[in-house]
Amino acid sequence: MxxxxxxxxxxxxxxxxxxxxxxxxxxxxxxxxxxxxxxxxxxxxxxxxxxxxxxxxxxxxxxxxxxxxxxxxxxxxxxxxxxxxxxxxxxxxxxxxxxxxxxxxxxxxxxxxxxxxxxxxxxxxxxxxxxxxxxxxxxxxxxxxxxDVAGEISVEDMHPLVWGAARGQWRIELYREAVSSAVGAVIDHVRQLTGRADLDDKDVFTQAFSQSSPKQGAPRLRWPGNEQDQTVASMNRGLLGFSTGIQAAIRNPVIHDRTQLPAQEAAERLAALSLLATWVENCILDRGDAST
Structure with missing residues (x-):
């Protein structure tokens, strides 16, 4: 570029x-x-x-x-x-x-x-x-x-993982495709972090943020801190709900519905993905008894 x-x-x-x-x-x-x-x-x-x-x-x-x-x-x-x-x-x-x-x-x-x-x-x-x-x-x-569809915050201010994946299509006004590329990049990143190449896209978030304990070959991404802390526990529940919501409400529609998105709606979806990517960046990988 x-x-x-x-x-x-x-x-x-x-x-x-x-x-x-x-x-x-x-x-x-x-x-x-x-x-x-x-x-x-x-x-x-x-x-x-x-x-x-x-x-x-x-x-x-x-x-x-x-x-x-x-x-x-x-x-x-x-x-x-x-x-x-x-x-x-x-x-x-x-x-x-x-x-x-x-x-x-x-x-x-x-x-x-x-x-x-x-x-x-x-x-x-x-x-x-x-x-x-x-x-x-x-x-x-x-x-x-x-x-400049988001006021003082532009799409270029999104998390680098998200904007890097979306940039090419965004600049030629293929907004649905930009969102699709960005959500795919976040899913692939979480898959890589957890080493779950065996999972379909639809299962990556549910496995990574599952509230069940990690086990061999199935580590979890956890918000750092004491799991008994109210904020930490809330973030871990929220990560599961937020990520699976993105899967259902952002990833699935742009994959299955070929209707083009307006720039404003696409920017809002990129913002949600950017927030998730930032949270993922702050998480630690919990392998259970194994060293993280």
Missing amino acids: SDTDDLRSNPRFLRRAVQHVREFEQAFSALLELCNFTAQLRAMAGSDLPDEVLAGYASLPAVTPRANVSDEEWVAAKARCSRTGGRVSHLPDITGVQISRGGFSDPANPFEMWITVTQPHSIVTPDDILAATEHTIGVIESMADRV
């Missing part, structure tokens, strides 16, 4: 990216407020001008500073655009939003090419930059909506 793919699914990064794009948009809009637009000047001059005059307009920058704008003000406005544009210059690689230019085979990065509107023979227009900026914001917000 590339760094770019990781950023596309990182809700914190995406929220910051939207903010940074808006800061660029504000800086660029502030620059334009200082400008005359060459296209407007040409339209005001009329279309009956000699060819050499029309050619002169074509060679001008798309925008030029108004006469009452000082050099210091102009330089400062461009510096703000350069600074804010630099923060987001990598985003076209993530969003795919670029500007197509007539006569050029390669599209333009709007956050790098904005400066050309202030240069002779401008190859993009201010409207191109603003439209690409808004499009970028829309694409990033859409990405954030898909991955």
Whole structure:
């Protein structure tokens, strides 16, 4: 998985990216407020001008500073655009939003090419930059909506076992398959911990968290601490009930029902699996009389 793919699914990064794009948009809009637009000047001059005059307009920058704008003000406005544009210059690689230019085979990065509107023979227009900026914001917000389905807690914050198994399908929006892979990973992990390769998936949790004493070839996973302690006893009962509930209400439906899950419902199931994986990580393996 590339760094770019990781950023596309990182809700914190995406929220910051939207903010940074808006800061660029504000800086660029502030620059334009200082400008005359060459296209407007040409339209005001009329279309009956000699060819050499029309050619002169074509060679001008798309925008030029108004006469009452000082050099210091102009330089400062461009510096703000350069600074804010630099923060987001990598985003076209993530969003795919670029500007197509007539006569050029390669599209333009709007956050790098904005400066050309202030240069002779401008190859993009201010409207191109603003439209690409808004499009970028829309694409990033859409990405954030898909991955940030659990508020401040994202799917990437799930237990590594769960997210590692679900990540590939989640990123292509196969949410049912992501949950199926995650529950399978937890079952396989518990099977490996207890050495019960002989068990079907449906029996792994009931055997691992069984309240009966462990025996040869059938160890149990137990919450650490004195078994007579009320909290420890409660956790051991809860682990059995919670894990078998996951088996019945999460694993079985995604295996037998091919209906696709909405992202929110899938995230809730991953959260339950993440909690179980965390509890399993805290458990000890009880072999009975044998050493753990």
